[in-house]
Amino acid sequence: MALRTACKTDAYCVVLTQEFCYKCNASEIASMALETAEWCNYQVPFRSNASLYPGMFLFTPVQKLGRHAASFKGILKKTLGSYNLLTRMNERTDIRRLMRPHLVEAEPYAAIDPPEVLARMAGIPEEQIIKLDGNENLYGASPGVQQALASCRTYHIYPDPQQRRVRHALAEYAGTTPDRVVAGAGSDELIDLLLRLFVGPGDRVIQSVPTFAMYATFTHLVGGTMVSVPRDETFDLDLEAIGREARQGAKVLFLTSPNNPTGNLVSQETVQESLKMGLVVVVDEAYYEFAGSTVASLVPEHNNLVVLRSFSKWAGLAGLRIGYGLMDPAVAERLLVIKPPYNITVASEIALLASLQDRELLLSRVKSLVEERDRLFVELGRFPQLTPVPSSANFILCRLRQGKGRSLYGELARRGIFVRYYDTPLLRDYIRVSVGLAHHNRALVSALQAILGEGETAHD
Numbered sequence: 001m002a003l004r005t006a007c008k009t010d011a012y013c014v015v016l017t018q019e020f021c022y023k024c025n026a027s028e029i030a031s032m033a034l035e036t037a038e039w040c041n042y043q044v045p046f047r048s049n050a051s052l053y054p055g056m057f058l059f060t061p062v063q064k065l066g067r068h069a070a071s072f073k074g075i076l077k078k079t080l081g082s083y084n085l086l087t088r089m090n091e092r093t094d095i096r097r098l099m100r101p102h103l104v105e106a107e108p109y110a111a112i113d114p115p116e117v118l119a120r121m122a123g124i125p126e127e128q129i130i131k132l133d134g135n136e137n138l139y140g141a142s143p144g145v146q147q148a149l150a151s152c153r154t155y156h157i158y159p160d161p162q163q164r165r166v167r168h169a170l171a172e173y174a175g176t177t178p179d180r181v182v183a184g185a186g187s188d189e190l191i192d193l194l195l196r197l198f199v200g201p202g203d204r205v206i207q208s209v210p211t212f213a214m215y216a217t218f219t220h221l222v223g224g225t226m227v228s229v230p231r232d233e234t235f236d237l238d239l240e241a242i243g244r245e246a247r248q249g250a251k252v253l254f255l256t257s258p259n260n261p262t263g264n265l266v267s268q269e270t271v272q273e274s275l276k277m278g279l280v281v282v283v284d285e286a287y288y289e290f291a292g293s294t295v296a297s298l299v300p301e302h303n304n305l306v307v308l309r310s311f312s313k314w315a316g317l318a319g320l321r322i323g324y325g326l327m328d329p330a331v332a333e334r335l336l337v338i339k340p341p342y343n344i345t346v347a348s349e350i351a352l353l354a355s356l357q358d359r360e361l362l363l364s365r366v367k368s369l370v371e372e373r374d375r376l377f378v379e380l381g382r383f384p385q386l387t388p389v390p391s392s393a394n395f396i397l398c399r400l401r402q403g404k405g406r407s408l409y410g411e412l413a414r415r416g417i418f419v420r421y422y423d424t425p426l427l428r429d430y431i432r433v434s435v436g437l438a439h440h441n442r443a444l445v446s447a448l449q450a451i452l453g454e455g456e457t458a459h460d
C-alpha cells in the first residue's frame with residue numbers, strides 16, 4: 001500500500017506505510033517504481049525521518065524516465081535496504097563513476113532534523129515541539145549574545161582567518177595560551193581537520209563503541225579505517241583491547257568524556273595510559289561544563305594529546321557552530337594552515353566572545369540543567385520498563401526492558417516530543433533523552449506515563 005502526496009514545491013513525495021515497507025517484495029517495489037518513474041529524474045530517500053515514516057522518499061520530477069525505468073527499479077530496491085542513495089537518473093554522464101569510490105558508498109551521518117520538519121512530522125505547530133533529541137541547550141543563547149549580534153555592523157567584512165580575538169579569549173577561558181588553541185565550525189570541524197591532518201587512505205583510527213558517530217563518518221571520508229572496540233556492559237572502555245589495536249598500528253584514538261550517548265567519563269589515568277600508545281589521543285570534552293572534569297592540564301606535557309570542546313551545549317550556540325581544540329602548538333599551527341580560512345564567521349566570533357562575557361549566567365544554567373538531569377534520572381528510573389544510565393552530561397541514555405527504542409521514539413514523536421533512537425545493533429533497545437528545562441522534562445515523564453503506564457511511584 002503506497003500513499004502518494006502531491007507536494008507544494010517541485011518535489012513529489014511517496015510514503016510507504018511501515019507495514020508495506022517491511023513486508024514488500026521486489027515486484028511490489030518494482031510496480032511502484034514504474035508508477036513513480038513517470039515523474040522522476042532524481043530520487044532522494046528521506047532518510048532521517050525514517051522512524052516515523054520508514055518508507056518515505058522524496059522524488060523530484062523533471063522528465064520521464066523512459067528507457068531508464070529498469071535501472072530505476074534496481075536502484076529503488078537497493079535504496080529501500082540502505083536509505084543512503086542519491087541517484088540522478090537521466091544524466092548523460094554517469095556522474096557517480098567520476099566520484100571517489102569510497103565516497104559514492106559513504107553512509108550519511110544520521111543528523112537530527114530541525115524543529116519545522118519535526119513539527120510537520122508530528123502534525124503540530126512548531127512552538128509545541130519539545131526537542132530532546134540533539135543535546136542542545138533549551139535555555140538558548142545568553143542575552144548578551146542576542147544583543148551583540150543585533151548591534152553588529154560588520155557582517156559584510158570577512159572574519160579574521162587567524163582567529164586572533166577568538167583564540168585569545170578561548171585561551172583565557174581554558175587556562176592556556178592562544179598558540180595552543182584552534183577554533184572550528186563546531187567541534188565537528190576539528191574532528192574533520194584532525195583526521196585530515198593525521199589520517200590517510202588505509203590508516204587506522206580507534207574508537208570505543210557505542211560513541212559519537214562523527215568519528216567514524218569523518219574517518220571514512222578521509223579514506224581511513226575505523227576500528228571499533230566494544231565497551232563493557234557498564235560502557236567502560238576496554239583499555240587492553242584498545243592497546244592491542246594500537247600495537248597493530250593506528251594513528252588516532254578517540255576518547256569521549258563524557259561519552260555520547262552513554263554519558264560516562266574517561267578517567268585521567270586511562271587518558272595517561274592511552275598517551276603511551278604512540279598515537280594521537282583526541283579527548284572529546286563536548287560536554288565538559290556539565291561534567292566539570294577535564295584533562296586539559298595534560299596538554300602541555302603531551303604533544304600527542306588534543307582536547308576538543310564545544311559551545312553547542314553549555315553556551316546554547318549549536319546553531320552558530322563553534323567548537324575549539326587545545327593542543328600542541330605544532331598541531332595548532334598546521335590546523336590553522338589546513339582549515340578553511342574563514343571558518344569562524346563574524347557572527348560566531350561575536351557570539352563566542354559575548355558568551356564568555358556572560359559565562360556566569362551560562363554556567364548557572366548548566367548547574368540548573370545538571371539538577372534537572374538528576375531529577376529526571378530518578379523519574380525515569382521509576383518506570384519498570386526503563387533503566388536510565390547514569391550520566392555526567394546533559395542527556396540520559398535509557399534502556400528499554402521491552403520493545404525497541406524506535407517504537408518508543410515513534411510514540412513520543414506523535415505527542416510532539418522528540419528523543420534520539422538508534423538503528424544500530426548495540427543501541428536498538430535504547431533511547432537517549434536530552435535534558436530540557438523543568439517543564440520539558442515534566443512533559444516527557446507525563447508522555448511516558450501515558451505510553452508505558454504509570455511509573456511505580458511517579459507523581460508522589
Ligand SMILES: Cc1ncc(COP(=O)(O)O)c(C=O)c1O
Nearest residue numbers: 186187188212260286310312323
Ligand atoms: C561527543 C560529541 N562531540 C562533538 C559533538 C559535536 O559538537 P559541535 O556542535 O560542537 O560540532 C557532539 C555533538 O553532539 C558530541 O556529542
